[in-house]
Structures are given as C-alpha cells and as structure tokens.
Amino acid sequence: MIRLGLRGRGDLAEWRDAARALLRAGVPPTDVDWRVQDGGADLFGLADDPLPPPDPSLSAPTVPAAFLTLADAVICHRDPSRFALLYRLLWRVQGERALLSIPSDPDVARAETLEKAIRRDAHKMKAFVRFKEMGPPHAGRRRFAAWFEPDNYIVARTSGFFQRRFTDMDWIIVTPKGSAAWDGQHLTLSDEPSQKPDLIDDTDDLWRTYFAHIFNPARLKVQAMQSQMPKKYWKNLPEADLIPDLIASAEDRMRDMIDREATQPKPFHYRIRERE
Amino acid sequence: MAKSLKQRLAILSDAAKYDASCASSGTQKRDSATSGGLGSTEGMGICHAYAPDGRCISLLKILLTNFCLYDCVYCVNRSSSNVERARFTAEEVVWLTLEFYRRNYIEGLFLSSGIIRSSDYTMEQLVRVAKDLRTLHNFRGYIHLKTIPEASPHLIEEAGLYADRLSINIELPTDQGIEQFAPQKHPARIRQSMSDLSLKIEAAKEPTLKTKRRQRFVPGGQSTQMIVGVDGATDATILGSSVDLYSRFRLRRVYYSAFSPIPDASSALPLSRPPLMREHRLYQADWLYRFYGFDVTEITSVRADGNLELDIDPKLAWALANRDRFPVDVNRADKEMLLRVPGLGTSSVPAILSARRHKRLRLDDLERLRVSVRKVRPFIMAEGWSPLRLTDRTDLRELFAPKPKQLSLFG
Ligand code: SF4
Numbered sequence: 061m062i063r064l065g066l067r068g069r070g071d072l073a074e075w076r077d078a079a080r081a082l083l084r085a086g087v088p089p090t091d092v093d094w095r096v097q098d099g100g101a102d103l104f105g106l107a108d109d110p111l112p113p114p115d116p117s118l119s120a121p122t123v124p125a126a127f128l129t130l131a132d133a134v135i136c137h138r139d140p141s142r143f144a145l146l147y148r149l150l151w152r153v154q155g156e157r158a159l160l161s162i163p164s165d166p167d168v169a170r171a172e173t174l175e176k177a178i179r180r181d182a183h184k185m186k187a188f189v190r191f192k193e194m195g196p197p198h199a200g201r202r203r204f205a206a207w208f209e210p211d212n213y214i215v216a217r218t219s220g221f222f223q224r225r226f227t228d229m230d231w232i233i234v235t236p237k238g239s240a241a242w243d244g245q246h247l248t249l250s251d252e253p254s255q256k257p258d259l260i261d262d263t264d265d266l267w268r269t270y271f272a273h274i275f276n277p278a279r280l281k282v283q284a285m286q287s288q289m290p291k292k293y294w295k296n297l298p299e300a301d302l303i304p305d306l307i308a309s310a311e312d313r314m315r316d317m318i319d320r321e322a323t324q325p326k327p328f329h330y331r332i333r334e335r336e
Numbered sequence: 337m338a339k340s341l342k343q344r345l346a347i348l349s350d351a352a353k354y355d356a357s358c359a360s361s362g363t364q365k366r367d368s369a370t371s372g373g374l375g376s377t378e379g380m381g382i383c384h385a386y387a388p389d390g391r392c393i394s395l396l397k398i399l400l401t402n403f404c405l406y407d408c409v410y411c412v413n414r415s416s417s418n419v420e421r422a423r424f425t426a427e428e429v430v431w432l433t434l435e436f437y438r439r440n441y442i443e444g445l446f447l448s449s450g451i452i453r454s455s456d457y458t459m460e461q462l463v464r465v466a467k468d469l470r471t472l473h474n475f476r477g478y479i480h481l482k483t484i485p486e487a488s489p490h491l492i493e494e495a496g497l498y499a500d501r502l503s504i505n506i507e508l509p510t511d512q513g514i515e516q517f518a519p520q521k522h523p524a525r526i527r528q529s530m531s532d533l534s535l536k537i538e539a540a541k542e543p544t545l546k547t548k549r550r551q552r553f554v555p556g557g558q559s560t561q562m563i564v565g566v567d568g569a570t571d572a573t574i575l576g577s578s579v580d581l582y583s584r585f586r587l588r589r590v591y592y593s594a595f596s597p598i599p600d601a602s603s604a605l606p607l608s609r610p611p612l613m614r615e616h617r618l619y620q621a622d623w624l625y626r627f628y629g630f631d632v633t634e635i636t637s638v639r640a641d642g643n644l645e646l647d648i649d650p651k652l653a654w655a656l657a658n659r660d661r662f663p664v665d666v667n668r669a670d671k672e673m674l675l676r677v678p679g680l681g682t683s684s685v686p687a688i689l690s691a692r693r694h695k696r697l698r699l700d701d702l703e704r705l706r707v708s709v710r711k712v713r714p715f716i717m718a719e720g721w722s723p724l725r726l727t728d729r730t731d732l733r734e735l736f737a738p739k740p741k742q743l744s745l746f747g
Binding site for chain 1: 341342345346347349350352353354367368369371372373374375376378380382383384385386387388389390391392393396397398405407415416417418432435436438439440441474477520596597598599600601602603612687690691693694695697701702704705
C-alpha cells in the first residue's frame with residue numbers, strides 16, 4: 061500500500077503529477093491510500109511514501125481530454141474520496157476507452173455528480189458574491205471587497221468570471237477556502253483560508269429597498285425561493301434578513317388589495333380621456 | 337415634498353413587478369477583458385437573488401416612470417389608478433444600474449415605462465439610458481428594453497443597437513381582449529411592430545457587404561408577455577396565440593403572467609383571479625412545444641374544454657390520454673418517443689442514448705442517470721423490467737396527482 065498526502069485545495073497539477081507516476085509504475089488503484097495533508101504530514105501525523113519509479117515495460121499512459129475536463133472540476137470537491145475516484149477512473153480508462161461515455165457506470169456517475177456539485181457551487185458564487193465598496197477610489201480605480209463561503213475549492217476556477225465582468229474596478233474576494241484579487245493588471249490567487257472581514261456599504265440599503273418592492277406578496281412561493289437560494293447563503297446576503305417579514309406580511313397585504321373598494325380616478329385621468 | 341431616490345425606487349420597482357420576464361440569457365457572449373470597461377454576458381443567465389415569490393432576480397427591473405396616459409384595465413399604472421406616482425431621470429437609472437452591477441446584485445437592466453407626453457418622447461428616454469450605459473460608461477452587461485406602443489420605427493431601431501433584448505407586449509391572447517381591456521392599444525399595430533422588429537433582426541444577421549461583419553442588433557431577440565385570466569380565453573386559445581407569435585415573428589420567449597391582485601384594482605376586472613398553477617402549466621406546455629416536439633393541439637386536446645389539467649402536468653396528462661403509446665422501451669425507442677415519457681427530459685434522454693450504446697439498460701442504470709425510477713417505471717420497459725400494461729391500470733392518475741389538500745396551496 062502506498063500512502064500519499066495531497067494538499068487538496070483544488071489544484072489539479074498536484075494530483076496529476078502523483079497519478080502519472082503511479083500509473084507509470086503500474087500501481088493499481090487498490091494499492092494507493094490517498095489522504096488530505098495538513099502541513100507536512102497528514103492528519104494522523106504520518107509521512108508520505110515516496111513515489112515509485114516508472115516501470116519501463118509499460119507503454120505511456122493515455123489521458124483523454126474529456127477526462128482532464130472532468131478531473132479539473134472533480135478535484136475542487138471537498139469529498140475526501142475524490143483523489144481515489146479519479147485515479148480509479150484514470151486506471152480504468154486505459155483499458156476501457158469508452159468508459160467516460162457510459163454515464164450509468166458507478167464511477168462515472170459518481171464523478172459526474174461531483175462535477176455537477178462544483179458547477180452549481182461556482183454558479184452560486186457568481187450569483188451570491190456581494191461586493192462592498194472600500195472607501196474612495198485609489199489611483200482612479202474604485203475598490204471593492206467581498207466575503208463568500210463556498211462549499212468547495214472553487215475560488216480559482218471562478219475568478220476568471222469576476223475578472224472578465226469587473227474589469228474596470230479593483231476587487232478582492234476572500235473565503236475560508238482561498239482568495240482572488242484583481243487590480244486591473246493582475247489576478248492574484250491564494251488557496252490560504254481567510255477570516256471574515258468587516259465590510260459596510262451604504263448602497264446595500266437601496267438594494268434592500270429594491271428587493272422588498274420587486275416582491276409580489278400575492279405570489280408567495282417560499283419553497284421555490286429556498287431551493288434556489290438555500291438558507292446557508294443568507295448570512296452573507298444583505299437582502300436576506302428582510303425575507304421573514306416579507307413572508308409573514310404577504311397574506312395580509314394580499315387580502316388588503318383584494319378587499320379594497322375601487323377608488324375614483326384623479327382629475328388628470330378625466331383630462332386625458334377627454335382628449336381622446 | 338420631492339421624493340428621495342430611495343422612495344422613488346420603492347414606487348418604481350413596485351410598479352415593475354408585474355412584468356414576468358427577468359431573463360438575462362441567450363445573448364451574445366462578451367466581456368470587458370479587452371475594453372477595460374464593466375460587465376459581461378456569458379451564456380447561462382445568473383439569478384442573483386430570489387424573492388419570496390420564487391422569482392429570479394437577475395436584472396434591475398424598473399420603470400422610468402409610472403405616470404401613464406393609457407388606461408389598460410389590468411395595469412397598476414393605468415391613468416385611472418390612484419397609486420403613488422414617481423419618475424426617475426435617465427441619469428438616475430444609469431447610476432442605479434451601474435452601482436447595483438458593481439456590487440454584483442444584478443447582471444443588467446430591464447427598463448420599461450408608463451407613457452408620458454408621447455410614445456416617442458418616452459421611447460427616446462429609454463433609448464438614452466441604454467445609449468449612455470453603452471457609450472459613456474462602457475457597460476457590457478445585459479440590457480432589456482420594453483418598447484413603447486406606437487413609438488416610431490427609427491427609435492426602436494436605435495434601441496436595438498444598444499439593447500440585448502427588446503420586448504413588445506401583446507398583453508392579451510385575443511384581439512377582442514386587447515380592445516376591451518387595453519382600449520388605447522391596437523392589436524394590429526402591436527403585431528406590425530413585432531413583424532418589423534423580427535425582419536430587422538433577421539436582416540442584421542446577414543454580414544454587410546462593406547464590412548463583412550454582422551451588425552450587432554438585439555442579439556437576445558424579442559420577447560412578449562401575455563396576461564392570463566383577465567379575458568375568458570382558454571389555454572388552447574392562449575397557446576395557439578403563442579405558437580402563432582413564435583412562428584411568425586421568431587420570438588425567443590412568450591411570458592405568461594397570471595393576472596394578480598394589484599393595489600387599487602379597477603372594478604372592471606374579473607373578481608376571481610386564475611390560480612398560479614395555471615400559469616405554471618402554460619409554461620410547461622410552452623416548453624413541451626419548444627423543446628419536446630409536441631404539437632400544441634396534442635397537449636390542449638386532452639380535455640374537451642381546451643384547458644390544461646391543473647392537478648397533473650401536461651406531459652403526464654398527454655401520456656395518460658395516449659396509453660396505447662406506452663410502454664416505451666428505453667433500449668430501443670427513438671429520441672422523439674423517449675422525450676415523451678413522463679419523467680424523462682432533455683438531460684436524461686441524451687444520457688440514455690449515450691449509455692445504451694454500450695450496454696442494455698436496467699432500472700438501476702437509470703437511477704444512476706438521475707432519473708426518478710418511481711416516476712418513469714409505469715411508462716417504460718428496460719432490461720429485466722416490464723410494467724403492467726398501462727391500459728390495464730386504473731390507478732395511474734392517483735399515483736401521480738398530488739393529494740387534494742396540497743392542491744389548495746396553489747389555489
Ligand atoms: S400602457 Fe403600459 S403602463 Fe400604461 S396602462 Fe397600459 S400597460 Fe400600464
């Protein structure tokens with residue numbers, strides 16, 4: 061059994077280097093014990109085994125492009141079994157060339173489930189990051205910061221989106237699973253965890269006004285809202301603490317609209333209609 | 337006393353919430369990486385928040401003003417309504433859009449307006465907002481403009497240079513309905529505008545002779561909205577009218593909006609409002625028509641009265657009315673028939689087609705393809721599984737229809 065510890069913070073290269081060496085040495089998936097490292101040693105304080113030397117009798121392994129795309133997403137998942145799952149797939153795909161096009165295969169299905177979770181997590185990050193302005197502009201550029209709590213190690217793979225969208229301002233997104241910053245020239249990434257900063261932005265008040273008033277109390281559908289905007293995100297959304305009151309008052313507001321007697325139009329209405 | 341920006345924002349978002357659309361997808365892909373500006377659009381739209389009505393908030397959806405010269409009976413902004421009125425300047429809308437965008441609350445603007453002074457004056461204001469965003473502020477986010485009825489073609493054309501999407505609301509499914517409930521609007525002219533716009537969109541897709549480049553013109557296409565439950569139109573009439581609009585004017589979307597109680601409603605409105613479930617069923621039927629190869633008449637002929645079932649979805653209703661077409665063999669049936677199986681959809685069908693090239697599929701294979709086996713089981717055959725003949729089952733409807741008690745939730 062070969063014991064290997066990886067930092068496991070969404071970096072595909074780290075896993076790929078280890079997997080390539082194992083494959084070249086002909087080590088079957090059942091003979092590898094993948095772990096998440098903490099500092100130099102793993103959680104139990106055990107050191108890594110050295111990677112075995114390549115077996116010259118083996119032909120060079122093949123890695124289909126579709127596998128790399130899949131692995132690039134799966135590696136970002138926090139599931140501790142991701143390293144082993146990917147290695148098992150890589151091992152099997154050497155013999156079963158069509159493996160990745162069989163979505164009903166248990167390993168493929170599992171990998172696709174993880175990939176889907178990563179896509180969803182990244183999508184929710186694009187949606188729910190809220191930038192707050194940090195004081196006056198600096199060197200002609202406005203500066204913003206955001207705190208976000210993703211489920212998985214997705215900050216690096218999602219940062220390009222923010223760079224392409226918020227090009228003309230400086231911004232930094234900090235999370236417990238890494239950070240990303242943009243200054244107009246460079247995108248700086250880190251996988252170190254951050255602490256929640258104290259951020260206040262007065263414009264949040266206008267956004268909250270909008271959120272409260274775009275809601276139609278006659279169409280309450282709390283379930284539909286929560287399945288798309290699960291409560292775990294609420295604590296970092298400036299609008300979310302309005303929700304309980306909006307829900308609680310919805311019924312009364314609707315009744316009020318229905319029960320209200322029709323009113324008489326204002327004079328300007330008659331003036332307009334006379335002109336017709 | 338003059339109203340503050342915040343007070344006017346409250347009034348003008350209150351006035352905008354009855355427009356169902358908040359879509360920000362389906363336009364060209366673009367970003368600010370090379371322009372150094374602000375904003376991008378990348379395929380899939382993003383819902384930045386959800387209101388407790390379950391609706392996606394992806395755009396700042398507001399009215400420039402809720403003053404209106406028209407008197408559409410169903411509308412909260414009609415001239416005879418006593419709601420509080422307010423108005424933004426074009427600059428204020430630009431400012432709000434940019435500041436909301438920078439904080440990632442939204443990914444664009446959906447701007448509409450009541451009609452003030454004249455249709456052209458109002459349309460000019462809307463165009464100015466879009467133009468300033470694009471040209472003064474280098475804004476590349478999504479812009480949807482509602483066109484103002486009777487506005488001159490040159491203004492609509494100018495709007496199309498800056499907007500991702502334009503919409504022209506048909507309002508009601510029948511011409512009589514429009515004449516009765518929106519007396520200042522003219523169904524023939526609404527359709528004429530849609531037709532003009534669709535021709536311009538098509539023309540812009542041809543590369544010009546001089547530059548060999550396609551002109552950027554409303555890349556997200558045009559859409560419309562129909563209000564459900566104001567006039568007496570059946571679902572068959574509504575969907576028939578949608579199909580007509582889709583095919584004649586190549587609309588991207590028809591939005592259905594169940595007429596909802598509004599503050600200070602007109603006494604000319606029907607007393608009973610349609611259940612929200614009706615709107616949901618219309619969207620499902622619309623979807624079946626656009627993506628599942630169904631003919632609208634197949635869906636609307638299930639019931640004699642031309643309305644969709646409320647307690648079960650239209651695909652299941654069709655299947656139960658056409659039991660002789662089932663069971664469908666998941667290992668042999670073609671794509672078209674697989675799409676007609678209740679419980680299979682546009683993501684599971686390609687997965688089935690791909691997987692079955694390599695093995696004969698069993699129920700547990702389907703499970704791994706994230707298909708709800710409980711739901712599809714009665715309608716399919718798979719390796720090691722054949723259901724009771726559907727024609728022999730009398731309990732199918734009960735199997736799927738929710739308990740009556742739950743139904744009242746949507747009532
Ligand atoms: S024209 Fe538009 S805003 Fe004015 S009353 Fe009719 S629907 Fe309402």
